Amino acid sequence: MQSDNERMIADTVQRIFTDNITHAVRAHAEAGQVPEGIWRVITENGLHLALASADAGGSELTWHDAYPILRGIGYWQVPVPLAETLVAAALLSDAGINVPEGPMTLIEVGRHDGLHLQRDAQTLILQGRAVNVPWASVARWAVISAHVHEVPATELPRIALIDLAQEGVIVSAGRTVAGEPQGELKFDAVPTTATATYPSTYLSEPVLSLGALARSAMIVGALEAALHESVTYANDRVQFGRPIGKNQAIQQSLAEMAGEVLSARMATEVAFTSMSDSGRAHSRQFDVAVAKVRASESATRVSSIAHQVHGAIGFTHEHALHFATRRLWAWRKDFGSDAFWANRLGHAAIQAGSEGFWPALTDRSLLAQTIAPY
Amino acid sequence: MQQIQIDPCSLDAKCEALRAEAREFLAEALCDYRPADRAANWSGVSAEFSRKLGERGWIGMTWPKRFGGQERTALERYVVLEELLAAGAPVGAHWIADRQSGPLLMRFSPEVLAPRILPGITRGETFFCIGMSEPNSGSDLASIRTRAERCADGWKINGSKVWTTGAQRAHYMIALVRTAAPSDERHAGLSQFLIDMRTPGITVRPIRNYLGEAEFNEVFLDNVIVSDDCVIGAPGDGWKQVGAELALERSGPERYLSSTQLLLEMLDAADPADSAMATELGRLTARYATMRQMSLGVAGMLSRGESPGVAAAIVKDQGALLEQSIPDVAHALFGDTALDQTSLATVQNYITQASPSFSLRGGTREILRGIIARGLSLR
Numbered sequence: 083m084q085s086d087n088e089r090m091i092a093d094t095v096q097r098i099f100t101d102n103i104t105h106a107v108r109a110h111a112e113a114g115q116v117p118e119g120i121w122r123v124i125t126e127n128g129l130h131l132a133l134a135s136a137d138a139g140g141s142e143l144t145w146h147d148a149y150p151i152l153r154g155i156g157y158w159q160v161p162v163p164l165a166e167t168l169v170a171a172a173l174l175s176d177a178g179i180n181v182p183e184g185p186m187t188l189i190e191v192g193r194h195d196g197l198h199l200q201r202d203a204q205t206l207i208l209q210g211r212a213v214n215v216p217w218a219s220v221a222r223w224a225v226i227s228a229h230v231h232e233v234p235a236t237e238l239p240r241i242a243l244i245d246l247a248q249e250g251v252i253v254s255a256g257r258t259v260a261g262e263p264q265g266e267l268k269f270d271a272v273p274t275t276a277t278a279t280y281p282s283t284y285l286s287e288p289v290l291s292l293g294a295l296a297r298s299a300m301i302v303g304a305l306e307a308a309l310h311e312s313v314t315y316a317n318d319r320v321q322f323g324r325p326i327g328k329n330q331a332i333q334q335s336l337a338e339m340a341g342e343v344l345s346a347r348m349a350t351e352v353a354f355t356s357m358s359d360s361g362r363a364h365s366r367q368f369d370v371a372v373a374k375v376r377a378s379e380s381a382t383r384v385s386s387i388a389h390q391v392h393g394a395i396g397f398t399h400e401h402a403l404h405f406a407t408r409r410l411w412a413w414r415k416d417f418g419s420d421a422f423w424a425n426r427l428g429h430a431a432i433q434a435g436s437e438g439f440w441p442a443l444t445d446r447s448l449l450a451q452t453i454a455p456y
Numbered sequence: 457m458q459q460i461q462i463d464p465c466s467l468d469a470k471c472e473a474l475r476a477e478a479r480e481f482l483a484e485a486l487c488d489y490r491p492a493d494r495a496a497n498w499s500g501v502s503a504e505f506s507r508k509l510g511e512r513g514w515i516g517m518t519w520p521k522r523f524g525g526q527e528r529t530a531l532e533r534y535v536v537l538e539e540l541l542a543a544g545a546p547v548g549a550h551w552i553a554d555r556q557s558g559p560l561l562m563r564f565s566p567e568v569l570a571p572r573i574l575p576g577i578t579r580g581e582t583f584f585c586i587g588m589s590e591p592n593s594g595s596d597l598a599s600i601r602t603r604a605e606r607c608a609d610g611w612k613i614n615g616s617k618v619w620t621t622g623a624q625r626a627h628y629m630i631a632l633v634r635t636a637a638p639s640d641e642r643h644a645g646l647s648q649f650l651i652d653m654r655t656p657g658i659t660v661r662p663i664r665n666y667l668g669e670a671e672f673n674e675v676f677l678d679n680v681i682v683s684d685d686c687v688i689g690a691p692g693d694g695w696k697q698v699g700a701e702l703a704l705e706r707s708g709p710e711r712y713l714s715s716t717q718l719l720l721e722m723l724d725a726a727d728p729a730d731s732a733m734a735t736e737l738g739r740l741t742a743r744y745a746t747m748r749q750m751s752l753g754v755a756g757m758l759s760r761g762e763s764p765g766v767a768a769a770i771v772k773d774q775g776a777l778l779e780q781s782i783p784d785v786a787h788a789l790f791g792d793t794a795l796d797q798t799s800l801a802t803v804q805n806y807i808t809q810a811s812p813s814f815s816l817r818g819g820t821r822e823i824l825r826g827i828i829a830r831g832l833s834l835r
Contacts, residue, residue: 325835336828336832348749349749351464355466359466368745424736427738428735431738435723439741440716441479
């Protein structure tokens with residue numbers, strides 16, 4: 083159920099995004115033109131600081147109330163690093179680090195071979211290479227979570243802010259399947275700008291988990307856009323003298339699609355709800371994993387059905403469908419694909435066995451033990 | 457799409473306390489119940505178990521005390537149901553009466569039939585069957601031809617029903633029949649009757665399925681006389697009433713949990729070192745968690761008096777996809793290695809064969825998707 087806060091945020095998001103995110107904006111962004119005007123509107127309205135503390139200039143929204151912003155990025159296919167900056171600001175703010183100006187990206191250090199946060203005399207430095215970093219060439223800062231290299235992993239994870247405009251940082255720019263900036267960042271003994279212990283004890287890899295949570299909401303938004311486009315098209319497109327949506331074959335596909343969208347949305351909304359429910363701390367890792375698996379799986383099925391329903395017109399650049407479906411193909415991979423998170427869930431389920439599975443499922447605590455050391 | 461909404465629903469401490477009670481009860485009541493028996497899930501039948509459950513007050517548990525109920529909340533009932541199903545308890549004997557026949561009588565005959573019949577249901581002693589489908593009327597339910605005509609003693613019913621689960625043990629049938637000739641208004645002229653299965657003129661003939669079970673039946677109604685007070689609701693309102701009944705039939709946890717025993721067997725048989733196996737079982741885990749929230753969400757909506765017909769259809773459609781994917785995953789992961797006679801192979805054989813029915817019973821996949829498509833405002 084929507085709280086008043088959530089409804090107010092949803093209205094604001096709808097107003098800002100419907101006014102500003104046009105077909106032309108998306109197309110220009112894809113062609114390499116950074117939409118600075120959009121970024122200005124977003125930051126003037128404080129959307130990027132929605133989860134940050136008041137001290138950091140933020141709105142201190144709960145994850146539950148901020149859900150419409152992240153869903154909106156998907157529904158309107160907003161071509162700026164808003165989700166990354168939003169999550170980065172939340173992590174910094176939770177860790178008591180000042181939130182800087184400018185777009186930010188996210189790196190979970192342990193997910194990149196040979197990338198380490200390590201001690202160098204009295205300071206911590208970042209060394210190595212991070213790949214597939216969202217908005218690598220656009221972001222001014224990176225927020226990382228990491229365990230300090232060669233320190234036992236029982237220690238709490240650290241959050242660190244890295245200035246990407248400094249010596250020792252080399253960017254090689256690339257693009258996602260949706261044509262959004264993504265790239266490789268090389269760090270040669272790069273000092274952190276600030277670092278602190280991540281205070282929460284319920285997410286083992288904060289950047290990875292919260293990134294997955296944010297992507298799940300974005301996927302839900304893009305799924306809803308694809309479904310909306312498909313239903314509209316099926317009602318409008320006339321063949322053999324009637325709308326193609328009158329055909330049972332099309333109706334059956336769209337009904338399955340609606341089931342996929344509703345499943346992804348339920349899994350994701352449950353995860354956002356438990357992020358804001360202190361009695362559900364032990365469920366959060368599980369809920370996030372479930373959300374990213376179901377949202378990413380639905381991304382695959384829904385984009386397939388949407389294109390089939392649209393026929394050839396959906397294959398053109400002129401039609402808007404691809405802005406949603408190509409993002410679905412990109413986002414299902416980010417911050418752990420469906421297979422990645424399913425693998426973690428599966429190992430835990432096998433360990434629980436026939437006796438432990440159902441109790442852990444009803445308590446949603448299947449992944450709680452993996453963070454027991456904290 | 458915005459109008460198709462299921463809100464997440466959370467269970468309070470009272471529900472969780474009841475869950476603990478249900479687990480304790482089931483651990484004892486089912487201590488000798490084998491995996492192969494549990495595989496039948498809610499198709500499993502034990503009159504003895506139904507009576508035990510009735511003694512605990514867990515049949516008709518939301519109903520008023522004057523009807524033998526416990527006046528529990530719909531969500532408390534949901535918790536008990538999901539625990540029964542996850543354990544594969546043999547709830548088949550009383551399931552239909554608890555799920556839909558009792559609520560139907562309570563709603564449309566609260567003064568006459570409900571006080572007479574509901575207490576027996578709550579004791580786990582009175583069982584029901586549903587007389588909807590006929591030999592030439594399956595998904596197209598409005599085309600039924602069984603008819604009731606006025607007679608001196610009330611109504612005289614002639615015709616036949618088919619795929620009637622549990623008719624061989626049911627004490628009553630709730631039958632949908634024609635009380636007026638078919639007209640342009642296809643859904644008019646239908647009425648629901650309560651029929652005592654001991655009434656002269658009723659013949660029950662079992663239909664064996666390919667698993668060797670004879671759970672469903674043909675029921676022949678030959679000049680069956682029922683009294684006037686056995687009309688449920690108003691004559692002619694049958695179609696509307698059946699719609700409400702089907703919403704109850706389609707939204708419960710039984711619509712995604714039917715293959716649970718096979719998932720549990722796979723978890724025990726899995727090789728923890730096999731990463732690909734873990735991924736597949738993890739996908740099923742994510743689906744279980746999501747379906748549970750969707751089913752629970754619909755239960756929450758029903759408990760607030762909403763009528764989530766389209767949402768219920770989506771839950772049943774998605775639930776059947778999950779239930780039917782489990783034997784496929786079992787085949788992919790263990791088809792080459794599972795040995796005969798093991799508990800995994802026995803359960804796998806049973807559920808593989810049972811699974812086609814999961815998207816047929818209670819409304820076929822195609823009918824459900826038609827309902828969903830209308831909900832999407834496909835014109």
